[in-house]
Amino acid sequence: xxxxxxxxxSIGDKEILKGINLEIKAGEIHAIMGPNGSGKSTLxxxxxGREDYEVTQGEVIFNGKNLLDLAAEDRAREGLFxxxxxxxxxxxxxxxNFLKTALNEIRAYHGQEEMPAKDFLxxxxxxxxxxxxxGKLTNRSVNEGFSGGEKKRNEIFQMAMLNPKxxxxxxxxxxxxIDALRIVATGVxxxxxxxxxxxxxxxxxxxxxxxxxxxxxILYNGQIVRSGGKELALELxxxxxxxxxxxxxxxxx
Amino acid sequence: MIAEKSNxxxxxxxxxxxxxxxxxFIDNDQLSKALxxxxxxxxxxxxxxxxxxxxxxxxxxxxxxxxxxxxxxxxDVAQYKLKDALTLVVVNGxxxxxxxxxxxxxxxxxxxxxxxxxxxxxxxxxxxxxxxDAFIALNTAFSGAGFHLKIADNEQLQMPIHIxxxxxxxxxxxxxxxxxxxxxxxxxxTIIEEQICIGTGKVFTNFLSEKFVGENAKLTxxxxxxxxxxxxxxxxxxxxxxRYGKYDNTxxxxxxxxxxxxxxxxxxxxxxxxxxxxxxxxxxxQLVDNHTLMDHQMPNCESNExxxxxxxxxxxxxxxxxxxxxxxxxxxxxxxxxxxxLLSDDATINTKPQLEIYADDVKCSHGTSTGKIxxxxxxxxxxxxxxxxxxxxxxxNAFAQEVINKIEVDELKEKILNLFENEL
Numbered sequence: 043x044x045x046x047x048x049x050x051x052s053i054g055d056k057e058i059l060k061g062i063n064l065e066i067k068a069g070e071i072h073a074i075m076g077p078n079g080s081g082k083s084t085l086x087x088x089x090x091g092r093e094d095y096e097v098t099q100g101e102v103i104f105n106g107k108n109l110l111d112l113a114a115e116d117r118a119r120e121g122l123f124x125x126x127x128x129x130x131x132x133x134x135x136x137x138x139n140f141l142k143t144a145l146n147e148i149r150a151y152h153g154q155e156e157m158p159a160k161d162f163l164x165x166x167x168x169x170x171x172x173x174x175x176x177g178k179l180t181n182r183s184v185n186e187g188f189s190g191g192e193k194k195r196n197e198i199f200q201m202a203m204l205n206p207k208x209x210x211x212x213x214x215x216x217x218x219x220i221d222a223l224r225i226v227a228t229g230v231x232x233x234x235x236x237x238x239x240x241x242x243x244x245x246x247x248x249x250x251x252x253x254x255x256x257x258x259x260i261l262y263n264g265q266i267v268r269s270g271g272k273e274l275a276l277e278l279x280x281x282x283x284x285x286x287x288x289x290x291x292x293x294x295x
Numbered sequence: 296m297i298a299e300k301s302n303x304x305x306x307x308x309x310x311x312x313x314x315x316x317x318x319x320f321i322d323n324d325q326l327s328k329a330l331x332x333x334x335x336x337x338x339x340x341x342x343x344x345x346x347x348x349x350x351x352x353x354x355x356x357x358x359x360x361x362x363x364x365x366x367x368x369x370x371d372v373a374q375y376k377l378k379d380a381l382t383l384v385v386v387n388g389x390x391x392x393x394x395x396x397x398x399x400x401x402x403x404x405x406x407x408x409x410x411x412x413x414x415x416x417x418x419x420x421x422x423x424x425x426x427x428d429a430f431i432a433l434n435t436a437f438s439g440a441g442f443h444l445k446i447a448d449n450e451q452l453q454m455p456i457h458i459x460x461x462x463x464x465x466x467x468x469x470x471x472x473x474x475x476x477x478x479x480x481x482x483x484x485t486i487i488e489e490q491i492c493i494g495t496g497k498v499f500t501n502f503l504s505e506k507f508v509g510e511n512a513k514l515t516x517x518x519x520x521x522x523x524x525x526x527x528x529x530x531x532x533x534x535x536x537x538r539y540g541k542y543d544n545t546x547x548x549x550x551x552x553x554x555x556x557x558x559x560x561x562x563x564x565x566x567x568x569x570x571x572x573x574x575x576x577x578x579x580x581q582l583v584d585n586h587t588l589m590d591h592q593m594p595n596c597e598s599n600e601x602x603x604x605x606x607x608x609x610x611x612x613x614x615x616x617x618x619x620x621x622x623x624x625x626x627x628x629x630x631x632x633x634x635x636x637l638l639s640d641d642a643t644i645n646t647k648p649q650l651e652i653y654a655d656d657v658k659c660s661h662g663t664s665t666g667k668i669x670x671x672x673x674x675x676x677x678x679x680x681x682x683x684x685x686x687x688x689x690x691x692n693a694f695a696q697e698v699i700n701k702i703e704v705d706e707l708k709e710k711i712l713n714l715f716e717n718e719l
Contacts, residue, residue: 090678118680130675134693143689144679151680183693184675200679 043068043208043239044109049100051088058084060264061100066208069236073250073275074243076261077283082243083127085261086212090124091117105207118144119151121207125197125214132184137196138166140184141203148204169202173229191222198229205233210241215249227252247279262286303338303355304429308436310362311469316439320408320416329425329435336429345428348613348645349555349584354527358497358552359467366470367463367494369394377706380457380487387462387498388472389440402450402482408441408473415443418475422505422533428557430529434471434503441473444486448479448509455485455704460502462526463494473503478512478540485515487707492526497552500528508540508567516544517707521714522551524579531557538564538593545701547711548575548583549718559588562596562624573602574698576718577610577642584613589631591624591657600631603698605691605719606642616661617649624654631661636668636694688719 044066051059058081066072076082088095089102091114102109109117132140146156157165170180173195185193194214201209211230215223230240230253242253250258250272258274259266260283267286268274308330318326339345340352366387372394376382383405384394390407398405408419419441423431446452460472478484492498500522508514522528528551536542548554560569575583589598604612614633635644648661668690676686695715702708 092674113683114674114677115680115682115686118678124678126675126678130672132672132675132690132693134696135689140676140679140681140689143685144676144681147682147685148680204679 043105045103047101049085049088049102050098051084051095052098053084053095057098058095058264059088062264062266064259064266066239066241068207068239070257071234071240071242071253071255073255073258074241074261075245075258075275075278077287080261081264082261083212086124086127086210086241086243089117089122089210090114115147116151118204118206119148123201123204123206123209125194125201125209125211127212127216129185129193129197131186131188133186135184137180137182137184141166141200144200144204165203170199172202172232173199174225175199190217191219194218194226195222195229198226202229202233206238208239208241210243212243213245214242215244215246223249224252247275250275260286262290303352304333304336307338307355307362307433307469308333311364311437314364315437318436318439320411320419320441321435325420325425326436329432332426332432333429333436339429345586348611349553349582351529351553351555354553355499358527359469359499361467362469363466364468365464365466365496366468367465369461369463369493372459372461375459375489375491377455377457377487377704377710379706380455380704382457382459385458385460385472387464387468387470388438390442400452400454400456402447403452403456404445404447406443406445408443411443418443418477418505418507420505422507422535422561423503423531428531430501430531430557431503434473434501434531438471438473438503441475443475443477445477446479446482446484449481450479451483452485455487457487457489460488460490460500462490462492462498462500462522464496464498465494466496468496469499469501471501471503475505475507476514477507478509478514480510481512482509483513485517485704487517487519487704489519490522490526490528490530492522492551494525497525497527500526500530502528502530504532506532506534506542508534508536508542510537510564511539512537513541514543515703516542517702517704518544518546518556519707519711520546520548520551520554522554524550524552526551527553529555529557532559534558534560534569535563536561536567536569538566540564540567542568543570543701545572545698546574546585547698547715548573549711549714551581551583553582555584555586557586559590560598561590561592562598563592565593566595568596569598571600571602572698572701573614574604574695575612576605576607576715577612578607578718579610580608581610582613583611584615586613586615588617588619589629591618591620591627591629593623594625594627596624597628598630601698602633603694604635604644605638605694606635606644607638609639609641611643611645613644614646614663615649616647617651618659618661620652620654620657620659622653625656627654627657627659629657629659633663634694635665636691637665638668688716691719692716
């Protein structure tokens with residue numbers, strides 16, 4: 043699905059990603075954990091195509107295409123989805139209009155006709171049930187005046203509507219209470235299939251009780267310093283990042 | 296500041312005097328005053344405080360060197376008509392009975408200025424002081440026609456009135472449309488004034504309207520300006536509101552080489568309200584200048600202004616909003632807001648609130664913001680597969696909604712929305 047090779051990225055003069063290597067296959071769920079400032083969100087942003095970051099080295103192959111050559115909208119059209127850590131409020135643009143535009147631009151990219159209004163509305167109804175999103179919210183402006191939990195559920199709702207091949211969830215669990223967390227996880231698990239893959243970026247083991255990863259990677263100082271199975275997350279939860287930090291610091295000396 | 300004198304005014308007077316109809320509804324005394332004012336003060340340039348960003352003298356010198364007044368007759372305006380409105384058509388300042396709908400609305404009276412009786416003629420010029428502005432003077436001196444639209448006391452018009460002002464010439468021309476709109480006591484009306492410029496020649500339209508909102512009357516007014524590259528206009532609205540009266544205007548400017556709007560509202564009695572909203576889009580070298588005046592003369596009145604601009608290419612937008620709260624106008628509420636988006640590095644917006652407050656128990660505020668398109672929002676939309684152009688359209692549409700949603704005539708709202716989206 044996606045192969046990341048020796049990816050380096052900077053913001054201004056500061057190098058944040060210092061050689062990421064990662065291979066994700068269809069049907070897999072990967073968790074990326076790591077302390078604050080390790081580069082988790084930068085990785086998500088670079089994959090999605092945020093222009094604030096400059097890729098200085100490496101390559102990313104997504105379904106046979108060089109992802110880094112594509113504009114952000116084309117990455118999305120190719121099937122990449124980023125669930126934002128901080129979803130953006132867009133006053134005056136209704137959720138419905140936003141999704142209709144997105145869905146139809148993706149369809150146009152693949153040479154498909156616009157989705158008939160009836161089918162679109164049926165899809166909206168089905169998917170908003172999945173994330174228990176109030177029907178009133180879908181008619182409101184994108185994320186405007188939504189609570190933190192509603193914003194995150196709206197991200198998962200959008201994901202469900204657009205049905206991506208690879209979804210990157212950037213700290214979708216932050217700021218969620220236990221009920222919202224369960225709803226988000228239920229949504230992800232319902233969408234999971236042999237054809238798609240997920241990258242779950244999180245600080246905590248908690249979310250991984252609900253979304254069970256196949257692989258866990260620890261990102262530290264811009265590199266993946268350890269990879270393992272789901273038990274690695276439990277180990278981290280028990281021991282914290284101190285051991286890894288120490289190992290790394292002794293390496294640097 | 297006194298404007299530097301130029302001979303532009305004299306040249307205009309020489310060019311159009313011969314073809315202008317004789318003005319037979321204004322006192323000779325006023326006519327001489329108008330001409331004298333025009334000759335003395337000239338056409339304002341950017342040294343004139345009120346025209347600092349709108350050098351009309353310069354525009355005349357550059358664009359109207361050869362005014363020939365070859366005005367066109369117009370035979371078909373069907374494409375501009377609204378289905379559920381009564382259309383009145385004014386071609387180059389002259390009311391066209393043949394193009395206009397039949398005046399079937401109860402309570403509506405339309406009279407050519409020249410057919411008004413002596414007493415009624417006194418209304419003309421009552422709000423437009425010939426010695427206050429060069430364009431009022433110019434219109435007064437050369438507007439040979441015009442009409443008085445009266446909505447009788449206690450009458451609520453069942454349908455909006457759509458006044459279509461068509462300017463059309465095959466060479467450079469200057470036209471001076473004029474009207475007086477009067478709402479009697481307790482009257483209610485919705486009036487749409489649309490300005491277009493068709494034909495192959497550049498036309499300078501110097502429009503003047505005096506609007507009287509009677510006691511407890513309600514005038515909902517829309518100004519829609521879409522004059523295209525050949526259209527140059529100065530549009531003066533002089534409005535006075537009597538007690539418990541209400542005046543709402545929404546002005547949408549989608550095109551025009553030069554559009555200068557002088558919207559002057561006098562809240563002349565207690566408990567009246569005025570709302571002015573504006574949306575304009577400019578591109579190329581266009582200039583759109585909205586000048587408003589809210590003159591609060593009496594207590595317990597409310598005014599609110601919201602102007603939004605989208606400025607592209609090398610074009611310029613201006614908003615100058617003056618709020619005047621006189622000594623007697625206690626308990627005034629007056630608000631003003633100007634928001635603008637600049638879409639290019641060469642685009643310019645000049646925005647200036649002017650508050651002059653002489654009463655001590657008032658609530659007045661103003662706010663202005665100017666920015667570029669929100670790149671964070673653009674990225675969010677891109678990340679969902681929406682391309683840059685569509686993202687921009689969605690965001691600009693959202694920006695404009697606040698003003699477009701003030702339009703309560705659905706058909707007009709839809710028409711403007713479609714044209715607006717095409718402009719983006």
